[in-house]
Amino acid sequence: MSSPIISVAQTPRQTDPSGASQGSPVQQDVGPEAPKSAVRQFLMSRSSGKAADTTFLAIMLMCALSIFAIVIFILFILIARSKLSISQFGFKFFTRSAWDPVSGDFGAFAFIYGTLATSLLALLMAVPLALGVAVFLTELCPQKLRAPISFLTELLAAIPSVVYGLWAVFVLVPLMRDQLGPLLQKYLGWTQLFNGYNFGVGLLTASIILAIMILPIISSIARDIMLAVPISQREGVLALGATRWEMIRMGVLRNARIGIVGAIILGLGRALGETMAVTMVIGNHPEIPNSLFSPGYTLASVIANEFTEATGDVYLSALIEIGLALFLVTIVVNAIARALVWAVTRGAPARAH
């Protein structure tokens, strides 16, 4: 029944307590005088495992707590350094749209608006595309195509953002100004979303480049999650007479939805904080844009643009408070996303119909 190693592990002080293995050939070796096996010698040479376990627990706890420490430390520094601006503008800093370094009047609303608008627009474009890629790769793709497409999506994720920015400046901006923009104005002008003069740079261009940047993140994570859905689920749904689309919808997407939302949140995180590529194509004009062609500004961009040359204490302090605003926006957006997940899945187990 029991192998010698297991019996050693269970009872360090020799002999099998149960009579079950009495008379088995193994038992002869385990007598008090028998030479000890290597494993046994190792186990006996160690002191009690309790100290080791406690130390291990403590170290792991410290690793986990360091996350709290880092977040609190960042928050503390951001608040401490932006004190001047906080005391001067108060909570209105976040709801007022003003940015005048000459007279020292600062408010972050235009930047918060720009950050949220570009990120959400990017999600709107990237999510359907990314899910399409993931569904195709896991469910429909011929074996030969799967490896190259997966490889290319992951390659897209590894391209530095400044390269995306350069590509946007030289390819996307002229395309937007000369071809795509006029087309949108002609056919979708009635929505009033494409009013005003089309410079080629602006909110829409920034959103498109962001969408391209977050596409590989969302699609590769969503793919991994869909791959983790057991084959039996798919077979079960198909066996009930479902079409392929019904199988994907009920068997795969439904089971994977929490993970997919997680993937989208990760993509959103990148979109909110993306700096370089956005700075290069958004137009950097701190006003609430009234059209998708208008230039805008994001929280991350204004820090990147103005921090090095900021003179004056209030100016510097306001820029750090912009950092605080970005931090808060990220937290709030994540919290809302999590609340959404919770609301969708509340009460129902992940696989319910």
Added chain:
Amino acid sequence: MREKRVKLRLLAALTIAIVGGTAVAQNINAAGATFPNPIYNRWFTEYAKAHPSVHINYQPIGSGGGIRQVSDGTVDFGASDGPMTDEQLSQAKVKVIHIPTVLGAVVPVYNIPNLNRDLNFSGDVIADIYIGKIQKWNDPRIAKDNPGVNLPDHQILPVYRSDGSGTTYIFTDYLSKVSPEWQSKVGRNTSVKWPGPGVGQKGNEGVAGMVRQAPYSFGYVELIYALQNKMSYGAVKNATGKFLKATPDGVTAAAAAAAKNMPADYRVSITNAGGDSSYPISSFTWLLIPRQFSDPAKGRAVKDFLTWMLDKGESEAAGMGYAPLPAQVQTMVRKTITTIK
């Protein structure tokens, strides 16, 4: 085995050489403006060749950073494209003096398809383009400065620097002098609240790239950038009413015109300077040197560098697109250097 020992010995010798080398050399740290970085780099490299014992490490982190770091004493000296304000000077932990090094200029650039001659701009016209009062290229006020030019009936796309920069400081300083409305509405700074329509781009290369790409756009870049990239640029009306295209000579002329009433601390704006040949959007760029060095050896090294800069360095400026200091200012600076302790 033997080979390994030889390698180890070599390594040890190398380490000693490196450590020993740095121990003897005088390391001086500096940080500040990006605009003069190309010529500063060249000066520091050439100075290090002539004086192997001194190594000046310059980090182009921006004028704001340069002012902050030298005021806090975290670098040995700083550099800035805009002079420090009275408030900044009084608050600084380390008392500094301004030493002008070279001059730069800002030029208007634009993109009008099928236009094969340079345009003229008055200062108030430039201001009103950015304010948004002048919106079309064929506005009568632009046409008045450019008689005989067939200007298109097309919207102007103003482009400006989105990053804080000395270029913007010089440009807005000029606009503040020539347009009362600009002075009251916008003012001068390394970055300002741009009042009208338009888009911001990062760096000279960002503005230049945008102007080159987008038809009917208008922007401003540093003269040296326009020269190095062979961009065509417009002429600007100076204080005597003449339209001038920027050249290093025109910039030095502006400095010479201003030198007559140069204050002792060199904190002077020379935009819109008088004189027939003065290019109006010009400015000094300064090194910010502590009045008193805590380490006298460092002080001696910096003084020696400054003297070398006047003797040898200035002559290289024009070749790199910067304007050298006019002779009168050089004489003044020589005197000032002797007061550094």
